[in-house]
Amino acid sequence: MTDCKVSLLGADYHDKFDPRMYLQLKERYLEVDMEFHRQLHYSCKQGMFKGERLLELGEGPGISRLIAATTYFSEIVFSDYTASCREEVRKWIENREDAYDWSRHFKFVADLKGNGLVTMIPDPLEPITCDPFDGIIVASCLEAACPDIASFESSVKAVSSILKPGGVVIHWGRLGGNFCKVGDAQFHALTTTEEIVREAYKQAGFTMIHSVNVGNGGDDLQHLADAKNYLFIVARKQNVTHD
Template sequence: MDSSACKLYHVDGFDSREFLETYFSHKPEMVFGEDSLIFPIENLTKTFTAGHIKGEILIDLSTGPIIHHLYAACEFFKHIIVLKATDRCIMELKRWLDTRTGAFNWGHATQLHVDTEGNRDQLQVKEEKMRSAIQHVIKCDFEKENIIEPLDLPPADCIISAGLLDLISKDHNDYKRHLGKFSRMLNPGGHIILIGDLDAIYIRIGKNKMHFLRYDEDFARKALAGEGFVIDCCKVKETKVVSDLCDYKGIIFIAAHKGN
């Protein structure tokens, strides 16, 4: 498919609830759970419980209003700052944070986390800890050099970016440019965790087909090395999903730190 016919995530916007229902829900027909929920949760839990990544501030730069990937992190960081490109995503996220009627139900993801951690009776405690850890949700603009201009944030000890670079990057140079912006938001020696889809061209959200950057593991590794990162862990999972909703071939999880 010609990716030029697709809409651009942070420019054209999308239905954030449709996105959650299609790719992250607990519905029986939701076929992406092994890739979008289980694989990230298991790898994030292993990464954080190893004890090497921790600190004061974590910045989340991820697709849509997802929060499931932050459950493991909230045990190791005092402050989580979430940056979003659209008002719709911010509204959807705040609906969950404020426990408002109609909020997306992340109970299945919370259960996956507590099961993975071996704390099955800590479901409510985990959700409360997550809500208290996410202290700021800020709108950003990925076309600006300082994406939260005119604001400034203190340097982060860790950045998590799940799926976002895949969607906001028009080409490989754009990916590197955005990665460079993320890198400059980190403390020296800070960590970055990237989760992405490999060899994809598009993702369908409702009636819209959204642009997806096509890249492989080798490109992701070289892009990080080009920004001075040292890769600590890289896991790739080949997908078993066959769907016309998204044409990705696999999932990549990379944890890296800024070299001296």
């Protein structure tokens, strides 16, 4: 049982989220993540997701989410709220010896091209100001960051605010459940449904162009994260301005 434990969020990430533990945990979700890679690859190949500037919002300590998109964007910006996660990514950018080994993920999506990689710290719970992006990947972040549906909806609007008109967001998030464990620490996960997520994107001025439901990786992972499903969405920001 997990409901007797306090679920952590917000500033708890700074001292209670263990990036390496999270990366080890992610290896157990390889099959679920491979479906994310396949869908991202498909979205890029179909021309749905491409442009100059790509933001990965709340990427955590890993770089794997954007591998398939690297050839379709010329500048990639990593971001995460938690300093230790950004440090883990910096090790990889700087090619340091103690960087995490992503080879299993690269085998799947192949051929990462050198891009202008930088890191930054936008927080979807606050107004975000930065140059707008052509594409944003927001994976398993809003459910972690948002305490309730109202903040989820305003976070989707914050995501929209830094996307160019006509720009595209890839949203990957859990449906159902309310926690995720990293080692002994149990983190909050907002309980959502597909309808809630779709409505939030609709309210923020997006049009859905592709969406897929993906399984939760099996019952033996439920003690780690009680997601019922994962949802992959490709949504385009409306109000396209024509020159």
